Amino acid sequence: MSSDKFLQDYLHFTFIQSHIYELSRQRPTDRAVSVSVLEGMGFRVGQGLIERLTRDSPSFKDELDIMKFVCKDFWTKVFRRQIDNLRTNHQGTYVLQDNKFALLTQLSSGKQYLDQAPKYLAFSCGVVRGALSNLGLDSVVTAEVSVMPSCKFQVVIQKL
């Protein structure tokens, strides 16, 4: 269990780092492309993951129910803990706060390396967006970090 956790983390870091390494040698415009490529990879992973995780669950009552599922079961399976705080304006915008985001804990516990954090969040944003998309919700997911390893994911559900 713990060695498989290590593999997952290390694999994620290495593939981001090697992909990101290209970023640092590119112009800023290309950097945005690389980040969106990472997000796209996350999207596909999220879609697949949600199929596996909800295989046996009953269907969801409403949007809030789906978000609660994401915050509890989904987050536990993927990031090994639950979301600490969910806020919403009941009009399609949700803010998910994770105070010890699994992919940031080893980076720092404060402000060091804050500028590097967004790269490591792109993939995870994609995972959340992919999961929601396969549950029927189109969304835009962004992440923001002010103090590591605490992280806020903002999900805006797109209405047709």
Added chain:
Amino acid sequence: MTIHNLYIFDRNGNCLYYNEWNRKKQAGISKDEEFKLMYGMLFSIRSFVSKMSPLDMKDGFLSFQTSKYRLHYYETPSGLKFVVNTDLSVTNARDTLQHIYSNLYVEYIVKNPVCVLGHSLDSELFSSRLDAFIRALPYYSPRAA
């Protein structure tokens, strides 16, 4: 009972990390020279010990002592060298050094994607956890014995 200072070297002899908690006397040379001196000594003493050993060696060089302090040494299979100077009441710091390697170095440096292996250890998280660990050791005290 106390810990004086700690060095971490990589396999090429670069000093990745140094910190001191209780050092009363400096070496009188620049830090760079001091690190080179320390590494050179370790290298020589290890090869001396293995050459002159009258028996088959198991772990090789572990520590040396003077009338005032003891130097403990731990080398990982990956070539990382941990050196700590303590006072004489600490007979075996090998477990401590091993803990520093597996629970601090591996956790906060190896698993940190921003830290490039082989460069000096900048992570504040590593530094602060290491400091907290050292201060929590049963044989640490802020004033020398």
